[in-house]
Amino acid sequence: MARVGVFVCFCGANIADFVDVPAVTEEAKKIKEVKYAIEYKYMCSDPGQQMIRDAIVQHRLTSVVVAACSPRMHEKTFRKALSDAGMNPYLLEVANIREHSSWVHQKDKKAATEKASDLIRMAVAKSIANEQLHEISVPVTKRALVIGGGIAGIQAALDIADARIPVVLVEKSPSIGGRMAQLDETFPTLDCSQCILTPKMVDVASHPFIELLPYSEVMELDGYVGNYKAKIKRKASYVNFDTCTGCGACWQKCPVKVPNEFNMGIDKRKAIYSPFPQAVPNKPVIDAEHCTMLLKGKCGICAKVCEKGSIDYTMQDEIVEREIGAVVVATGYDLWDPSPYEEYGVGRYKDIITSLEFERMVSANGPTGGVPVRPSDGKVPKRVVFIKCVGSRDEAKGIEYCSKICCMYTAKHAILLHHKVHDSHAYIFYMDIRAAGKGYEEFVKRAQVETGATYLRGRVSKIYKKGENLMVRGEDAQLGQVVEVEADLVVLATAIYPYKDNPDLARLLGISYDKYGYLSEAHPKLRPVETAKAGIYLAGCTQAPKDIPDTVAQASAAAAKVCGLFAGDTLKKDPMISTVNTEFCTGCQNCVTVCPYQAIVTEEIPLGHGSKEMRIVAKVNEGVCQGCGSCVAICRSMAIDLAGFTDMQIINEIVSI
């Protein structure tokens, strides 16, 4: 029974001055399905809404058309009026006769009136095909998974946990801390990285709402927003963390030496090791690839020296499952491998190091005790050349983007060098100095003034050996001439680059990534923290190069998103989502391909009634679908339809004028 009520709004003079409202109402009455039509001064006012409510009851209306302003303005208001009258709010259609007629055709009242009538006719036709829809509620598991225990992961975990939401923090290395733990001092304030980081690390370890899973990796993520299930591999550490006290006897006695990743391979660690002194948890793990006991069954010294008997060579990888509602991905960054710069002699000359190696050297807890040394002969370098944009902004050899932090940390390095080696001199080859940020420009100035560093604008074309030293030949673009600098040490500010396994992670999580491997945000401007998949958020350099403040800000933003998501017991969703008519579905899965949210999965249903043979059909996950309709338009068999914008509704609109 189609009984449509049409309510035409004067909007004071806004509509009435340019559209003949009574004529429009009369025209609406001529439509067969319209059983009631009336005009009023302000439909959105209380009396106006009361008219709608009364008419719904009195005239047993089955759908309501309000001809007024844009649906983007008052659709919610009128929907509420409908539900107050006991009618499904989605039986409302709004004909936009203000923004689309009276306001834009002010010179031609006749045409504006005609157009308003047509718009109403379209809305009536659409409303006849409207169906009762109900808000979708999806239950939520209030537990967050944070992948990565760097500063981004730590910050996100703490912020979420402080909101009394349980967090599972997964870190692949034995300790949390990440890249920030490797840094000495941080720009632009030169406060000690460890000093500000370690308290946070300890907070994580002791927080009642954080479950820390170090030395672990996420293997699988199933489900959808609010209802994910993660499988996490806890790699065998061969040390019983419950009993280990972290006394260090084992790693002192261990005979096997391995290049130390934490110090960028400058020094050695043992096969049983804790990555750095302030590690959290401060428990050692055995590196199974190098431990002779595990490799050959000989040795066993650590087990002997351990008073607690915490060493267990039989330990196996363990898979743990956690039900979670949201994920924050904070896997950080890797350094770009500068080997394409052959002209620099990367790999050939020992005294060319990366800035992170330099960072470790100048670090007080670093392998050289805070003094930079030349890898070739251990001498303290006096003339150090810093080359910026190694890889960054270089389409030919490297990558197109700017790594964002190199300008700043190179300035910092110049200062640190000056602090550690007072009679040193820094030469810095740069393309541009990008120092946008609070106190950044000042910091660069400070570096230039305080250290007297020579900033040379230009690209380095060649580095060659001259005696023990390196000759750096480059162009000084400001002078327009070639310069050569003799250097004891060359530091390359290599680009930030995503981890190689980022694409794997992205596939595992079902989110998208860009051509470099950075995980993609849902919208570059308006949704920089969300991914395309609902309930998965990004923090830190896994999304794009960032400095620490940006990373922390994004981590907190992600945490806020998680907290927002978990604010209610269920997630409320607009019911305007896709539905599959399995009878028509051919199972071609094109919809699965085009869905930007992976909201469509497949299921098997019997071929016919009671048939044993099965066929594949598509199934929309209500929790994930956002209602864009991409799948509907590509579905050839018309098996998918979009509630609220069904084919029938749109065609009704098209054929009604």
Add this chain to the structure above:
Amino acid sequence: MEAEIKEKIVSMEKPHMEAPPDWQPVIMGILCNWCSYAGSDLTGTSRIQYPPNIRIIRVPCSSRVDPWFIIKSLQTIADGVLISGCHPGDCHYISGNYYARRRFLVTKKLLNFVGFHENRVQFSWVSAAEGAKFAKVVTKVTEDIRKLGPLHLYKKENS
């Protein structure tokens, strides 16, 4: 003059069909909710005037537009169709307008191939901030179609 007439003949579907004197084109506008519809609202709030020939349908995303909406519109009342979505990269649904863009190009070329003038079906990217652009686009499309005259191809009997 002659060249003009010739131009007219080759660019028209049915040159011998004259438009009735009081004829006004009808244009079906299909706009995505997040950019173009918001943009058209802005046109309204800014009181920028445009020809009253367009009838607007709101869809969530330009990727919701199935080519047969266009065909159906052309077969019923419409003399032309305008479809508008978000600028590339701005899609509220990430990638919808990219899929739509491909479909639109093929649809447009195919319709042109079977005899619809290319100006009968037009597409635009209008963002929520481009109220003035929306008015410009509608004006252009309306004038284009007014020049082409009424559409006579494959119309439904009762349209």
Add this chain to the structure above:
Amino acid sequence: MDYTKQIQDIAGRLFSEGKIDIFIGYRNTGFDENQVPVLIHQYKDVDQLLFTDKSVFNLANYLKYEHTRNKRVGLIVKGCDSRALNLMLTESQVKRENLYIIGIACEGVVNETGEKAQNCVECMMPDAVVYDELLGSATGKREYQVNADIRELDEKTLTDRVEYFEEIFENCIRCNACRHSCPLCYCAKCCIDQETATLFHGANTTSSAFHALMTWSLHLAGRCVDCRNCEKACPIHLPLHLLHKLNEKVIYENFQENLAGMTEGDRGAFYKYSLSDPDDFIL
């Protein structure tokens, strides 16, 4: 091109080894020179089989019917047929493990007048791309060429094209033979089949025919493999390939797409996008 013997041997072997339930091939009608598809269920019928340059029909079409579903099927595919089959595999319509595919490195089939068919002359990939066994020697991918009829029509004025196509749509009787004979039109409920077409309107009028054919060709855009089953099935002999070839040309020229069905997993141009797709037609 005559692989009659090899095909009989293979089919015979497959039946005797119990590897297949049905073999789909070609046979002579016994009335004239025409070959028709035949579905063979047992060993004793294999000597009916033959394959020459008159083996035109795209046999992949039979995989969409109920009587071959979930059966183990052996069939012969030429280059274009195999690409259709590839798409059917990608779109989960058939299971690869149920098929034994005899691929042909096709030298082109002939049309009614005995000349090499137009689609074979312009064929870009005559070799079967998916097969268990390949007959003939593969010649590889060829240059893309724009269909001759399309080129000719493109040069005509709009008014002329209107006249030309009006005739086509006017003469269409909407028997839907085109849709039924297309291997890629496997939908159980086709949107242009009149009975389900509440939204499409069912009458066999010119406007309905226009709507149906346009929708149909857009559903096949980026998927059509140019086997011309549709055109052969059309009782009115409408040049249906024009619609498909135009789509193919637009897609090939603008999106640099491979031809439909060249690799398994490739769904066709409408199911992916590139950031650098042409944008100049958009205001």
Add this chain to the structure above:
Amino acid sequence: MICKVDKIIQETPDICTYRLKFRDESLTEQFDWLPGQFIEFSLLGSGECTFCIASSATRKGTFDCSIKRAGIVTADIHRDIDEGDEVGIRGPYGNWFPLEDLKGKNLLFVGGGIGLAPLRSLIQYAIDNRNQYADCTILYGARTSADLCYKEEIEEWKTNKSLRVILTIDKPEDTWKEHVGVVPKILEEVVKPKVENTKVITCGPPIMIKYTLLALDRLGFAPKDVITTLEMKMQCGLGKCGRCNIGSTYVCKDGPVFTYEELKRLPDEF
């Protein structure tokens, strides 16, 4: 012919009865039908559907069509038609129950779900011509009590001393006081009809018909004494469009009322 919808009665969640009367009242007199005949009912814009007339011509002025929401057109009918709306009808078409043959016989009506609709026409006819027929028994079943049609009228029938009304539903329900069980079972176990001088008129879903026929067979009914009405896709109702062909029989002209004996002679298609 244009009819106005006089009243819509929601029988069950998916069945509505539409009480129709002619817009042009002069047609009311001309329009005459016998129980078992059908009409073509069109909702302009959606299409046409075949429905049996569910009321008897002995009750003139209006006539009823009970429509179950099943396909595209019926869904549109349910959605779009409102009291006072106009619909198109053609008819009446088809044959009717062999009223003459039934005279003086005991009548046993076996109906299931919407299948009561064609029987209702005959039941009303029989009530209005009560003296022409002997015992009348009505066995009516549905899946649940909510799926029973014509509830009010059934209550009326129950109070009618000359009718025996037996109701059943498939599965027990708390408030249900009548029989429980599928129709064929109740037929054999509760109704236990006399075979002599009895004609059975049955209509219902195919599965019910199938088992009812078997049950009747066991009870000893001759096929010629079992009458049913067939549903078949029809479009013209005039014996032209060819849809309702079963063998050389046109259901729309030679049917829809057939005896079981006649059905047996048809090719085994339905």
Add this chain to the structure above:
Amino acid sequence: MKLTTYSTDQAGLQAFYEAIIRAHDTYGPVEKFGKFDFKKVNSLSECDPESPIPRTMSVKPLFFPKSAKVMKYTATSAGTELSDTAEDPLAGKRVILGVKHCDARGLQVLDAVYKWDYIDTDYEKRRENTILISPRCDQAATHCFCTSLDYDLETLDAVDVAVINGADRKIYLQARTEKGETFLKENATGLTSANGSAEAEMKKQYETFAASFRLKMNYQEINERMQGQFDSPTFEEVPSSCVSCNTCAFVCPTCHCFKISDEKIRDKGVRYKSYDSCNNVYFTLMAGGHNPRPVKYRRWRQRAMHKFVYYKERFGVNLCIGCGKCTTSCPVNISIFEVVTKVASSMQE
């Protein structure tokens, strides 16, 4: 019965045709997309009445168009108004040239169903107002078997005027019906009367024609045998290569199944009656999902049985007329001749 006969030569025949086209609303076989189809013609050069068989479509669309308006209506809040469609474009007096005998026989067969019970007045009117001029076939096409079905050229009243090639390039025009006779007499300018003299020549022409048939069946036997073959397993085998494309029914001169569909735009609607085919899966699909013929072979069985058994049972004539159009048009060349002979012969085994 005496048949009015005229004789002429090729040029005379052309002149006769041209005169007809000038004076009457004339239809003829026009070449479209390489095949001949009946269209309205304004001059003889547009059409070729002698165009060979097989042609795409029969004359059926001129009597039973692929889509015909049944009625129009408007529905507003003021009420529903029905209106008859505009004048039937096919109802006027007209002449059709180049009708093959099988086409004409097809119409005769259709008459049975159209004149049964409810009479389709549109069809009847179109039939009444039409003169069929039929050049006799000289040579059977590959799939023709009309002679086997008793629909040979000797059947008298199928066409109104028969055009027969005689000896020495003589052409005879013979009126076969009263309507034809009146018409022929009215248009006999330039023709020579040849009443009674050409019988032998015509008979001879027919005999040569009949001898050119490759397909022959014993219809009586087949009809009898088919009656018991409803459950024949052959039905499941034979049409397995069918692609359910419906072409056969659409081109068949005697297939008459149709469907009714509505088109409604704004408040105006049109109801159409359009071709349909029993090979279509939806043909018997009922609301609610039950379908008595869900699989291909059942639909094929219905088609074959209807053509060769049911129609005969009901109306006394066989529905198939042996024109071979279905086989020619079939994309996989399934021959109904082959199917029915196989089914009929399977009983013996």
